[in-house]
Amino acid sequence: MKTIKGPALFLAQFAGDDAPFNSWDSITKWAADCGYIGVQVPSWDGRLIDLSRAAESRDYCDEFKGVAAENGIQVTELSTHLQGQLVATHPAYDEAFDGFTIPEMRGNPKARQEWAVDQVRKALTASRHMGLTAMASFSGALAWPFVYPWPQRPAGLVEAAFDELARRWHPILDHAEDCGVDICYEIHPGEDLHDGDSFEMFLDRVGNHARANMLYDPSHYILQCLDYLDNIDIYRDRIRMFHVKDAEFNPTGRKGVYGGFQPWVNRAGRFRSLGDGQVDFGAVFSKMAANDFDGWAVVEWECYLKHPEDGAREGAAFVRDHIIRVTDKAFDDFADGGTDDAANRRMLGIS
Numbered sequence: 112m113k114t115i116k117g118p119a120l121f122l123a124q125f126a127g128d129d130a131p132f133n134s135w136d137s138i139t140k141w142a143a144d145c146g147y148i149g150v151q152v153p154s155w156d157g158r159l160i161d162l163s164r165a166a167e168s169r170d171y172c173d174e175f176k177g178v179a180a181e182n183g184i185q186v187t188e189l190s191t192h193l194q195g196q197l198v199a200t201h202p203a204y205d206e207a208f209d210g211f212t213i214p215e216m217r218g219n220p221k222a223r224q225e226w227a228v229d230q231v232r233k234a235l236t237a238s239r240h241m242g243l244t245a246m247a248s249f250s251g252a253l254a255w256p257f258v259y260p261w262p263q264r265p266a267g268l269v270e271a272a273f274d275e276l277a278r279r280w281h282p283i284l285d286h287a288e289d290c291g292v293d294i295c296y297e298i299h300p301g302e303d304l305h306d307g308d309s310f311e312m313f314l315d316r317v318g319n320h321a322r323a324n325m326l327y328d329p330s331h332y333i334l335q336c337l338d339y340l341d342n343i344d345i346y347r348d349r350i351r352m353f354h355v356k357d358a359e360f361n362p363t364g365r366k367g368v369y370g371g372f373q374p375w376v377n378r379a380g381r382f383r384s385l386g387d388g389q390v391d392f393g394a395v396f397s398k399m400a401a402n403d404f405d406g407w408a409v410v411e412w413e414c415y416l417k418h419p420e421d422g423a424r425e426g427a428a429f430v431r432d433h434i435i436r437v438t439d440k441a442f443d444d445f446a447d448g449g450t451d452d453a454a455n456r457r458m459l460g461i462s
Contacts, residue, residue, distance in 0.1 A: 112400055112401065112403055112437040112438070113400070113403050113404070113405035113437060114400070114405070114434065114435065114436050114437050115353070115396070115399060115400065115404060115405065115406065115407070115408050115434050115435070116148075116149065116187075116405070116406065116407045116408070117148070117149065117355075117407050117408035117409070117430050117431070117434055118146065118147050118148065118149070118355075118408060118410060118426070118427045118429075118430035118431050118434075119147055119148065119149030119150055119151060119185075119187045119407045119408065119409040119410065120142050120145070120147045120149070120150050120151070120409065120410050120412075120423060120426070120427070121150075121151040121153075121190065121354065121409050121410065121411045121412075122138060122142070122150050122151065122152060122153055122156075122159065123153040123156070123190065123192070123411075124411070124412050124413065124419060125138065125412075125419060125423065126138065126153060126156045126158055126159055127158075128158075133158050134158065134159075135158075135159045135160065135175065135178055135179070136178050136182070138150075138159065139178065139179045139182040139184040140182045142182075142184055142423075143182050143183040143184050145420075145423050145424045145427050146424065146427030146428060146431065147184065147410075147427050148183065148184065148185060149184060149185045149186070149187040149407055149409070150179070150184055150185075150186065150187060151187050151188045151189075151190055151247065151407075151409045152186060152188070152189050152190065153190050153192070153193075154189045154190055154191055154194070154230070154233075154234045154237070155191070155193045155194060155211075155230070160175065160189075162230065162233050162234060162237060163233060165233070165236075165237035165240060165241070166232075166233035166234070166236040166237045166240070168240070169240045172237060172240040172241045175241070176241055186241055186243065187243075187407040187409060188238070188243055188245050188246055188247055188295075188352065188407070188409075189234045189237060189238050189241075189243065189246050189247070190246070190247040190248070191230060191231045191234045191246060191247065191248045191249075192247060192248060192249045192297065193211040193249075194211070194227045194230035194231050194234070194248075195227070195231055195248035195249040195250065195251060195296075196208060196211060196227075196249045196251050196252075196302075197211055197212060197223055197224060197226070197227035197251065198224065198227050198228055198231065198250075198251045198279055198280065198283070199224075199250065199251030199252060199253050199275070199276050199279055199280075199303070200220065200223075200224070200251055200252070200253075201252055201253050201254075201255065201256050202220070203256050204252075205220055209223070212226060212227070213226065224279075228279070228283060231248065231283055232283060232286050234246055235283070235286055235287050235290045235292050235294075236286075236290060238290060238292045239290040239291060239292060243292065244291065244292060244293060245292060245293045245294075245295050245324070245351050245352050245406065246287070246292050246293070246294055246295065247295050247297060247326050247352055248294055248295065248296055248297070249296065249297055249299065249302050250276065250280070250296050250302045250303050250304040250313065251276070251279075251302065251303065252301060252302050252303045253272040253275060253276055253303060254268070254269050254272035254273065254276075254303050255301060255302065255303055255305075257269070257272075258305075269312075272303065273303065273309075273312050273313060273316055274316060276303055276313060276316070277313060277316030277317045280294075280313075280317060280323075281317050281318075281320070284317060284320045284322045284323055287322040288320075288321065288322050292322070293322050293324045293351045293352075294322055294323060294324065295324045295325060295326040295351050295352035296310070296313075296323070296324070296325060296326060297326040297328060297331075297354070298310060298325055298326070298327075298328070298331060298332075299328070299331050300331060300334065300335065305331075305335075306332075306335060306337060307337075307342060307345060307346065310325065310346075310349075314349075323349075324349045324350070324351040324352070325346055325349045325350045325351065325352070326350075326351075326352040326353070326354060327342070327343065327346075327350045327352065327353050327354070328353075328354035328356050328411065329356070329358075329390045329395055330354075330356040330357060330358035330382055330388070330390065330413075331358075333358040333359065333360050333380070333388070333389060333390060334358055334360055334368070334380035335368065336360065336368065339390065339395070340391070340394055340395065340398060343395070343398040343399065343402060344398065344402070347402040347404075350399075350402075350404060351406060352406055352407075352409070353399065353404065353406055353407065353408055353409060354409055354410075354411040355385060355392070355408050355409060355410050355411070355426070355429075355430055355433075356382060356385075356390075356410070356411045356412075356413060357382070357383045357384060357385050357386065357387060357388030357389070357390050357392075358380065358381065358382050358383055358388045358389065358390060359380070359381055359383055359387075359388040359389045360379055360380045360389065361379050361380075362379045363379065366378065366379045367379055368380065375415040376415050376416075381415050382413040382414055382415065383414050383415075383416070383417075384412065384414040384416075384417040384421075384422040384425060384426065385410065385422070385425060385426045385429040385430070386425070386429055387414070387416075387417070392429075392433050393433065396408075396433045396434065396435055397435065400435045400437050408430045408433075408434060410423070410426035410427065410429075410430060412426055
């Protein structure tokens with residue numbers, strides 16, 4: 112068994128224009144002060160990282176990691192959530208997702224998609240330069256508008272969507288193989304890869320590609336009423352990244368999974384700061400340890416109530432308290448009387 116690394120923090124929810132969140136040096140100092148030893152980096156945020164330079168220059172990557180190390184922080188992974196979303200975008204979301212790209216690509220879905228693919232490839236190359244073995248992403252969505260359809264879906268619609276999704280991602284996965292980096296898709300509502308079945312449909316179409324893996328986040332399963340503990344055992348060989356995020360689901364006679372178009376505070380399913388929701392993290396960390404997960408426990412803070420800086424500081428302590436330092440011996444070794452093959456055979460009555 113292996114001990115999970117952490118605590119680490121995903122910086123996407125914290126990067127901003129005000130100090131200490133507006134530069135790589137200051138945000139890593141702040142993360143260390145909160146109790147973290149690692150950070151997951153949003154590769155789209157130019158205040159923290161120059162992705163093009165990271166893809167071009169190992170020296171830049173060494174300097175980037177060096178600044179973090181001076182502040183007591185390791186880079187755990189790069190994230191391409193926003194760029195991955197744009198690899199496959201249904202036209203219904205064109206305007207909403209235009210904000211994820213650079214201004215000159217807006218209003219041009221074809222150019223935007225090509226830019227997104229290039230961004231994901233650059234992040235994979237940069238990950239290799241930094242000595243990282245996994246990168247977080249979203250799959251994007253072509254079929255999501257039809258997830259709960261009326262009228263019924265035409266025959267072949269979903270199959271065509273997943274065929275196209277695989278066609279777009281397969282060359283990127285091959286580049287990931289060349290880089291020695293797993294693409295860990297966050298299984299997430301709003302993405303075509305939103306549960307185990309949809310992940311397996313994708314996996315089938317990319318030939319069970321070794322680099323197509325999962326980012327496990329139990330909060331998204333709480334909100335779908337999916338068994339988040341069983342999921343760990345089913346996909347133990349594909350879970351290569353772990354977001355530690357809490358959630359609650361409290362349905363009433365008025366609202367359920369879909370949320371009734373309400374703001375977060377009024378939904379049945381809501382994200383919470385760690386320890387304030389319903390995820391059994393004792394069981395989650397136990398299963399991850401038993402399944403030999405040796406990656407990072409990365410806090411992704413989202414909560415409709417608590418201040419983010421309070422959530423971040425509490426999250427570091429929460430993860431530190433839940434990481435299981437795995438044992439290197441059996442608890443009943445004191446009663447080991449020693450044995451050999453002959454003794455085993457005598458005990459079994461085998462002559």
